Amino acid sequence: MQEPTFLILTALAAGAQHGYGIMSDVARISEGRVRLRAGTLYAALDRLKSDGMVTSDKKEVVDGRLRHYYRITDEGAAELAAEVGRIQANAAVAASRLGLAGGAI
Amino acid sequence: MTWSAELDGHSSRLPARRRTRMERRYRRLLTLYPKAHRQEHAEEMIGVLFAAADYDARIRAPKPVGWALRSGQHVADCADLVAGAARIRGRMVLNRVKQATRSGWMVPDRRWSDALAVVSVIAPLLLLVAALAEFHLPQAVASSLTGHPHWRLTATLGLGDLPLAAGAPAVALLALLRLRRLAGLGAIGAAIGQTLLTQGGAAAQRPAPPFTGYSSPVVAFTVLLACTAAAALLISPGPDRGLALLTRGGAVLIGAGALVLGGFSVGGNVWLASPSGFTQGLGSEVTGLPGDLLIAAVLIAVAAGCLRAPVSRRVLALLAIPVIPYAVLWQEKLASDLFGQAGGAAASISSSLPLLYLPPLLLAGAIVAGAWLARRRATRQVSSASPAGPRSAVSA
Incomplete structure (x- = not known):
């Protein structure tokens, strides 16, 4: 799973969000390291929707502009959980080999 | 400050003229997106783009640095769009390819699909007739019927004849065994082999004599027929469906058409004088005008028989692609028969690459474009008819 996809799913794991919300949340989660741009965000959302990992939620109009909300599906949550497991396992092995605290044996 | 706070609570810091210019640019770039995506997300995306731009406009920096920063972010946003x-x-595109692969690259229009299925029976047969003519088999039969002394059974194959002589029986056999994809690939191989070996033969003789190499209607017919057979075998349900659609009358018409084509085939022409070649024998020693009348009668019967039904009309259009080179050949013979050998040469249009290949390619292009437009029109009618349903129900 690519990092933007991981961060978008992580942003949506806390609840449904609109495009702007996802962008700002991704910036917050990555501590400003990842800045999703509109083209990347909506191409990723389009792919995640067609893969069944994200679905459309409610719509609302704010300042004359339509906002779509997106929600993570059970399939998307399972995929994210699996990815978290993979990252944790890899991180544990890396920490162990570096002799850092909390590493696996 | 986060971007969402920027969006929800604060007014824009971008000057109005700059906003207008940026919005125009964003909208122009959004036309690159598929229509459905644009309709659903364009306004939202513009909102997101301005949110990011407003955030950048609030960053405090010396004027030139701030300008460079904002311009750089705007260019990056445009490139990202x-x-x-x-x-x-x-x-x-990838999804369409996957879908097409799953469905076996079928033509979606039922009538074109059925027409291609019929052609997947006829084209390998015609290819076989052309291959048999390599051995002068149809010529020998026609010769015994007409009593012409020149034609007899021979088997003199050159390297250039091999793709057809070996490929055509293989394609016909594979089609008969219902191995349509393999048969289609075999037909592609025959077309490529014929093209490459013709190139070799033509390069060996310079200047190339008339009616040889690519300017030979026979080579054009073989290559185009093999391509038509390949398309029919690969993108239609195949010979099973074609045979189910073929009527007895249709089979008779195919036989008559094959007879004419067999006479006009590789290795010499029953309809044209002697085997020594076109240049010497254009005087039509064999059949002359009666031959022309027979050819015309067969072609008219085939066309009239095919024009009656939508599928057979499409079959006629598809088979016209490879048969067009023979029209070029026939008009030369006709001119010779009507005006005599000397006058005929002046009256006929000489066989040439554009004359042989351009009309078939244009016809193939017109068929593809016509089928695509018809499908698009049908899709639009369906989509415009669907919202009318509830309205009419309400008014009723």
Whole structure:
């Protein structure tokens, strides 16, 4: 799973969000390291929707502009959980080999 | 401050003229996206783009640095829009390819699909007739019927004849065994082999004599027929469906058409004088005008028989692609028969590459474009008819 996809799913794991919300949340989660741009965000959302990992939620109009909300599906949550497991396992092995605290044996 | 706070609570810091210019640019770039995606997300995306731009406008920095920063972010946003459109469109193409692969590259229009299925029976048979003519088999039969002394059974194959002589029976056999994909690939191989070996033969003789190499109607017919057979075998349900659609009358018409084509085939022409060649024998020693009348009668019967039904009309259009080179050959013979050998040469249009290949390619292009437009029209009618349903129900 690519990092933007991981961060978008992580942003949506806390609840449904609109495009702007996802962008700002991704910036917050990555501590400003990842800045999703509109083209990347909506191409990723389009792919995640067609893969069944994200679905459309409610719509609302704010300042004359339509906002779509997106929600993570059970399939998307399972995929994210699996990815978290993979990252944790890899991180544990890396920490162990570096002799850092909390590493696996 | 986060971007969402920027969006929800604060007014824009971008000057109005700059906003207008930026919005115009964003909208122009959004036209790169598929229509459905644009309709659903364009306004939202513009909102997101301005949110990011407003955030950048609030960053405190010396004037030139701030300008460079904002301009750089704007260029990056524009480039990202283009990349996003390319990703979405690329995925759409990939999905279509996957879908087509799953369904076996079938033509979606039922009538064209059925027509191609019929052609998947006829084209391999015609290819076989052309291959048999390599051995002068149809010529020998026609010769015994007409009593012409020149024609007899021979088997003099050159390297250039091999793709057809070996490929055509293989394609026909594979089609008969219902191995349509393999048969289609075999037909592609025959077309490529014929093209490559013709190139070799033509390069060996310079200047190339008339009616040889690519300017030979026979080579054009073989290559185009093999391509038509390949398309029919690969993108239609195949010979099973074709045979189910073929009527007895249709089979008779195919036989008559094959007889004419067999006479006009590789290795010499029953309809044209002696085997020594076109230049010496254009005087039509064999059949002359009666031959022309027979050919015309067969062609008219085939055309009249095919024009009656939508599927057979499409079969006629598809088979016309490879048969067009023979029309070029026939008009030369006709001119010779009507005006005599000397006058005929002046009256006829000489066989040439554009004359042989351009009309078949234009016809093939017109068929593909026509089928695509018809499908698009049908899709539009369906989509415009669907919202009318509830309205009419309400008014009723």
